[in-house]
Amino acid sequence: MKYLQLLALLLLSTPFFAQSALGIWKNIDDTDGVEKSHIEIYEKDGKIYGKVIKLLPAATIITCKKCKGDKQNAPILDMIILRDLKKDGKKWSGGMILDPAKGKEYRCFIALENENKLKVRGYIGSPMFGRSQYWYRVE
Secondary structure, three states: OHHHHHHHHHHHOOHHHHOOOOEEEEEEOOOOOOEEEEEEEEEEOOEEEEEEEEEOOOOOOOEOOOOOHHHOOOEOOOOEEEEEEEEEOOEEEEEEEEEOOOOEEEEEEEEEEEOOEEEEEEEOOOOOOEEEEEEEEOO
């Protein structure tokens, strides 16, 4: 019996069960492969959000010139670009992501590939019609 309790405790304390998308991630641009920013993913009212907290030297866009509404010409730094994602099995979905370069929002899901690699997929209509980026956890 003690063996089973020890095994259960060991399994429940492994990083696999503690994996979370929450934290700070660096995004790698899927078009040029360059690190552009750090994004903090946080939870608020049961949903996941992502905010740009640091622009890296290779960042070429510092304001959202092509955005509409209140984000038009707003600084990218401190901008919420990921919003309203809900836990959906092993991924978070049902929300939106903003592409500041195009000034457009897309439906989105995120999923951990492993503890330090996050798949971020933006799409129109179906996830089949979109593009993915991989973000890496900032240590």
